[in-house]
Amino acid sequence: xxxxxxxxxxxxxxxxxxxxxxxxxxxxxxxxxxxxxxxxxxxxxxxxxxxxxxxxxxxxxxxxxxxxxxxxxxxxxxxxxxxxxxxxxxxxxxxxxxxxxxxxxxxxxxxxxxxxxxxxxxxxxxxxxxxxxxxxxxxxxxxxxxxxxxxxxxxxxxxxxxxxxxxxxxxxxxxxxxxxxxxxxxxxxxxxxxxxxxxxxxxxxxxxxxxxxxxxxxxxxxxxxxxxxxxxxxxxxxxxxxxxxxxxxxxxxxxxxxxxxxxxxxxxxxxxxxxxxxxxxxxxxxxxxxxxxxxxxxxxxxxxxxxxxxxxxxxxxxxxxxxxxxxxxxxxxxxxxxxxxxxxxxxxxxxxxxxxxxxxxxxxxxxxxxxxxxxxxxxxxxxxxxxxxxxxxxxxxxxxxxxxxxxxxxxxxxxxxxxxxxxxxxxxxxxxxxxxxxxxxxxxxxxxxxxxxxxxxxxxxxxxxxxxxxxxxxxxxxxxxxxxxxxxxxxxxxxxxxxxxxxxxxxxxxxxxxxxxxxxxxxxxxxxxxxxxxxxxxxxxxxxxxxxxxxxxxxxxxxxxxxxxxxxxxxxxxxxxxxxxxxxxxxxxxxxxxxxxxxxxxxxxxxxxxxxxxxxxxxxxxxxxxxxxxxxxxxxxxxxxxxxxxxxxxxxxxxxxxxx
Amino acid sequence: xxxxxxxxxxxxxxxxxxxxxxxxxxxxxxxxxxxxxxxxxxxxxxxxxxxxxxxxxxxxxxxxxxxxxxxxxxxxxxxxxxxxxxxxxxxxxxxxxxxxxxxxxxxxxxxxxxxxxxxxxxxxxxxxxxxxxxxxxxxxxxxxxxxxxxxxxxxxxxxxxxxxxxxxxxxxxxxxxxxxxxxxxxxxxxxxxxxxxxxxxxxxxxxxxxxxxxxxxxxxxxxxxxxxxxxxxxxxx
Numbered sequence: 001x002x003x004x005x006x007x008x009x010x011x012x013x014x015x016x017x018x019x020x021x022x023x024x025x026x027x028x029x030x031x032x033x034x035x036x037x038x039x040x041x042x043x044x045x046x047x048x049x050x051x052x053x054x055x056x057x058x059x060x061x062x063x064x065x066x067x068x069x070x071x072x073x074x075x076x077x078x079x080x081x082x083x084x085x086x087x088x089x090x091x092x093x094x095x096x097x098x099x100x101x102x103x104x105x106x107x108x109x110x111x112x113x114x115x116x117x118x119x120x121x122x123x124x125x126x127x128x129x130x131x132x133x134x135x136x137x138x139x140x141x142x143x144x145x146x147x148x149x150x151x152x153x154x155x156x157x158x159x160x161x162x163x164x165x166x167x168x169x170x171x172x173x174x175x176x177x178x179x180x181x182x183x184x185x186x187x188x189x190x191x192x193x194x195x196x197x198x199x200x201x202x203x204x205x206x207x208x209x210x211x212x213x214x215x216x217x218x219x220x221x222x223x224x225x226x227x228x229x230x231x232x233x234x235x236x237x238x239x240x241x242x243x244x245x246x247x248x249x250x251x252x253x254x255x256x257x258x259x260x261x262x263x264x265x266x267x268x269x270x271x272x273x274x275x276x277x278x279x280x281x282x283x284x285x286x287x288x289x290x291x292x293x294x295x296x297x298x299x300x301x302x303x304x305x306x307x308x309x310x311x312x313x314x315x316x317x318x319x320x321x322x323x324x325x326x327x328x329x330x331x332x333x334x335x336x337x338x339x340x341x342x343x344x345x346x347x348x349x350x351x352x353x354x355x356x357x358x359x360x361x362x363x364x365x366x367x368x369x370x371x372x373x374x375x376x377x378x379x380x381x382x383x384x385x386x387x388x389x390x391x392x393x394x395x396x397x398x399x400x401x402x403x404x405x406x407x408x409x410x411x412x413x414x415x416x417x418x419x420x421x422x423x424x425x426x427x428x429x430x431x432x433x434x435x436x437x438x439x440x441x442x443x444x445x446x447x448x449x450x451x452x453x454x455x456x457x458x459x460x461x462x463x464x465x466x467x468x469x470x471x472x473x474x475x476x477x478x479x480x481x482x483x484x485x486x487x488x489x490x491x492x493x494x495x496x497x498x499x500x501x502x503x504x505x506x507x508x509x510x511x512x513x514x515x516x517x518x519x520x521x522x523x524x525x526x527x528x529x530x531x532x533x534x535x536x537x538x539x540x541x542x543x544x545x546x547x548x549x550x551x552x553x554x555x556x557x558x559x560x561x562x563x564x565x566x567x568x569x570x571x572x573x574x575x576x577x578x579x580x581x582x583x584x585x586x587x588x589x590x591x592x593x594x595x596x597x598x599x600x601x602x603x604x605x606x607x608x609x610x611x612x613x614x615x616x617x618x619x620x621x622x623x624x625x626x627x628x629x630x631x632x633x634x635x636x637x638x639x640x641x642x643x644x645x646x647x648x649x650x651x652x653x654x655x656x657x658x659x660x
Numbered sequence: 661x662x663x664x665x666x667x668x669x670x671x672x673x674x675x676x677x678x679x680x681x682x683x684x685x686x687x688x689x690x691x692x693x694x695x696x697x698x699x700x701x702x703x704x705x706x707x708x709x710x711x712x713x714x715x716x717x718x719x720x721x722x723x724x725x726x727x728x729x730x731x732x733x734x735x736x737x738x739x740x741x742x743x744x745x746x747x748x749x750x751x752x753x754x755x756x757x758x759x760x761x762x763x764x765x766x767x768x769x770x771x772x773x774x775x776x777x778x779x780x781x782x783x784x785x786x787x788x789x790x791x792x793x794x795x796x797x798x799x800x801x802x803x804x805x806x807x808x809x810x811x812x813x814x815x816x817x818x819x820x821x822x823x824x825x826x827x828x829x830x831x832x833x834x835x836x837x838x839x840x841x842x843x844x845x846x847x848x849x850x851x852x853x854x855x856x857x858x859x860x861x862x863x864x865x866x867x868x869x870x871x872x873x874x875x876x877x878x879x880x881x882x883x884x885x886x887x888x889x890x891x892x893x894x895x896x897x
Contacts, residue, residue: 020806080849081848081849083844083848111875112874112875112876113875114850114874115849115850115875115876118850171853178803220784225752258780258781258782259782259835260777260782260840260843262840262844262847263836263843263847263852263853265843266847266848266852267847267852267853268848270852270855270874296859304864312679356830372808391879394879395863395868395879396867398862398867398868398879398881399866399867406880407881417767421699481662496839496841496842497842497882497884498847498868498879498886499842499879499880500868500878500879500880501876501877501878501879502870502877502878503877504877522871643866
C-alpha cells in the first residue's frame with residue numbers, strides 16, 4: 001500500500017491538537033454486538049452513509065460532539081476476524097493501519113466475551129490506541145455473568161467502559177474515555193501465544209524492517225506466518241528472508257499440529273482469550289433452568305410447521321402492508337403532483353416543454369416509487385431484521401435456496417427485490433462466494449419489484465382478471481427457480497454453504513431501524529433519481545426529435561411478428577427501460593385512453609405484461625448491477641433477459657391465442 | 661475381474677463423477693488407458709456386483725457401497741503418497757504411480773498404523789483432502805486428541821459428524837475437514853479443536869444445524885457440519 005505518503009511514520013509523537021484538524025475514532029467489533037446502536041448513540045442523527053472507496057462495503061460516518069470537541073466517528077463493518085480476506089476485513093484493517101484513527105473503540109458483547117476477545121486480540125496486534133466498550137451489560141447480568149472490568153483493563157492495558165447502548169447507558173462515560181484516550185493513547189499490551197508459535201513470530205520479526213507497509217512488525221510477522229496473501233506479496237519485495245522464514249515456520253507448525261497453520265493460530269488466539277475470560281469472568285448459576293425468551297420464540301419460529309406458517313405470514317404481511325399503505329399514499333401523492341404539472345409523457349410541443357416534461361415525469365416517477373412503496377417496505381423489513389427474525393427465516397429457507405444454487409442468506413436480497421431491485425442488488429453483498437452473489441443478483445432482477453407488480457395489477461388484473469395476474473406471478477417464480485438451477489450449473493465457481501450467527505431476539509431499537517431505513521432509501525435516491533430524470537429527459541427529447549419514430553419500425557419484427565402486439569409498443573418498451581411502470585403511462589398517452597381493454601385483446605394484455613416483467617432490468621438496476629459486478633456482467637444479464645422475454649412472449653402469444 | 665482392477669475402476673469413477681456428475685464410458689477409458697469396449701464389459705460386472713448404477717450410453721454413478729469402497733482406496737492411496745514423500749523422501753512425481761500399485765494390497769491394520777505414524781495428515785502431497793476413516797476411529801483419534809478432554813478418553817466415545825448429534829447433546833471438536841476458507845471461518849467463530857459444542861436444533865429437511873459454542877449460537881450448513889467431527893459426550897449436562 002502506498003497510502004502513507006503524508007504520514008509522519010508509525011511512531012509519531014502524541015499530537016496536542018490533531019494534525020487533521022479533527023480527531024477520528026473508529027468503531028470495530030463483531031456483528032450483532034450493538035455496534036450500530038453505539039454508533040447511533042455517539043453521533044445522533046448526523047450521519048453520512050456511503051461506500052468505502054472502490055469497495056462495495058457500506059461505510060457509515062458521523063460526528064460526535066462532546067465537551068466542546070468535534071470527533072469524526074467511522075463505523076467499520078461488523079466482522080469476526082481479520083484472518084480471511086473478505087472485503088469487509090480488508091477495509092477494516094487498511095483503515096486502522098493506514099488512516100491511523102486516533103482511537104479504535106472495540107464494541108464487545110459482554111455475554112459472549114470469549115469470541116469477542118478473539119477479535120480484540122487481533123485489533124491489539126494492529127497496535128492502535130484501543131478502548132473496549134463492553135456492551136449489553138444488562139443481558140450479561142441477566143444470565144448470571146459477572147465481569148471484573150478493572151482486571152480486564154489491566155490484562156489488556158486499555159480502558160474498559162461498560163455500556164447498554166440501546167438504552168444510551170454508558171455513552172457519556174465512553175465519550176469521556178475517548179477524549180482521555182486521544183491524549184493518553186492507551187496502547188494494548190502484547191499478549192503472548194504459546195512458545196512454539198511465539199518463537200517463530202520472533203524469528204520472522206528479526207527479518208522485518210520497522211514499520212514495513214504501515215503495519216506493526218509483530219502483526220506483519222503473524223500475517224506472514226498465516227500465509228496471508230496480501231502481506232506475503234508486500235513483504236516479498238522488501239524482506240524475502242522473512243517470507244521464507246515464515247513459510248518454513250508455517251510448515252513446521254502444520255506438521256506439529258496436523259492442521260492448517262491458520263487454524264493453529266486461531267486456536268492459539270482462542271486459548272489466550274479463554275485464559276483472560278477465566279481470569280475476569282464468573283458465572284453465577286441461575287436459579288432454576290427456565291428457557292430464555294429466545295429459546296421460547298425459537299420453538300415456534302424454527303418449528304417445522306409453525307415456522308413456515310410464521311414465515312408466510314411475515315412475508316405476506318410485508319408485501320400486503322407495503323401495497324395497501326403504498327397504494328393509498330401513491331394515489332394521494334400522484335393526485336397532488338399531477339395538480340402541479342401534467343404527468344403524461346408529452347409527445348409533441350416545444351423542445352423546452354418536452355424536456356421539462358421529461359424531467360418532471362422522471363422526478364414524479366422516482367418520488368411515487370420511493371415514498372409510497374419503498375420506505376414502508378424498508379421500515380417493515382428493518383423491524384424484522386433488527387429483531388432477529390430474518391436470520392431465522394434464512395435458516396428455515398436454507399434448504400430451499402440450495403435448489404437455486406444459493407443459501408439461506410440470499411432470502412434477504414430476494415425479499416428486498418419485491419420493494420425495488422436496486423437495493424436488492426446491493427444486498428447481495430452479504431453472500432460470500434462471487435458465484436452465488438452473481439446468481440442472487442440475476443434472480444433479484446427477475447423478482448417482480450413494486451413497479452412491475454403495479455404493471456401486472458393495472459394491466460392484467462384490471463382488464464383481464466385477477467387469476468391471470470396471479471398466474472403471471474406464479475409463472476415468474478417458476479422461472480426464477482428454473483433459471484436459478486440453470487445458472488448454478490452454468491456459472492463457474494464454487495458455492496459455499498451458510499455459516500451464520502443466530503443473535504438473540506430483542507425489541508428493535510427505534511434509532512437503528514430509522515437510520516437503517518433512511519440509509520437504504522438514501523442510497524436508492526442517489527441512483528434512482530438521476531437515472532429517472534436524465535433517462536426520462538433523454539428519451540422524451542429523442543422522441544420529440546423524431547429519433548424514436550423509426551424505432552417502432554425497427555422493433556416491429558419483434559413486437560408485431562413475434563409477440564403479436566401493436567407496433568407502437570416498441571416505443572413503450574423503450575420507455576419502460578427507465579422505469580417499468582412508465583410503460584403504462586406511455587401506453588395511455590399513445591392510445592389516448594386508460595381503458596386498455598378497448599385497444600388490446602386479452603392475449604395482448606397478458607403478453608405485454610409478461611414481456612414487461614422480464615425483458616430487461618430498469619436503468620437504475622442496470623447501473624446498480626454495473627457498479628457491483630462491472631458492465632460486462634450487467635449487459636450479459638440484460639441481453640439474456642431480452643432474449644428470454646421475447647422467447648417466452650412469442651410462445652405465450654401463440655399458445656394463449658389457441659384458447660383465449 | 662481382479663479386485664485390483666475393480667478398485668481402479670471405482671477410483672476413476674469417483675474422480676470423474678466428482679468433476680462431471682456422471683462417469684461416461686469414454687472418460688473412464690481415457691482415464692484408465694483401456695478400450696471403451698472393455699470398460700463397458702467391466703461396468704456391467706460392477707453393476708451386477710452392486711458397486712455402481714450403470715445406464716448404457718449415459719454412464720455410471722457409484723452406489724453407496726461403491727462409493728464407500730472407492731473412498732477407502734482413495735484414502736489409502738493418499739496416505740501412501742504422504743508416506744512415500746514425507747518418510748521415504750521419494751520424488752514427488754513418482755509417488756502417484758507407486759501408490760497406485762501399493763494401495764490394493766494394504767490391510768486395514770496397516771492403513772491405521774500408517775495414519776497414526778503420519779499423525780492423521782489432512783492432505784496428500786498434491787493437496788487433495790484425505791477423508792477421515794470411517795471405522796476403528798479410536799486408534800486413529802488417539803494421535804489426534806493428545807490430551808484427555810472433558811468428555812473422558814477417546815476410547816469411550818467414537819468420533820461422529822456434528823450432524824449425528826441429537827438436539828441437546830454435547831460434543832468436543834476432534835477435527836474439521838473441508839475447504840480451507842470454510843475451516844478458517846469456523847475456527848475464527850470459535851470452533852477450535854477440543855472445544856465443547858452443543859447441538860441446539862436441526863432444521864427440517866437436512867437444513868442447517870444450529871449449534872451453541874462459546875456462549876454464542878451459530879447456524880451451519882448441513883454439508884459443512886457433516887465435516888465437523890466431534891467426540892460425543894452424551895446428554896446435556
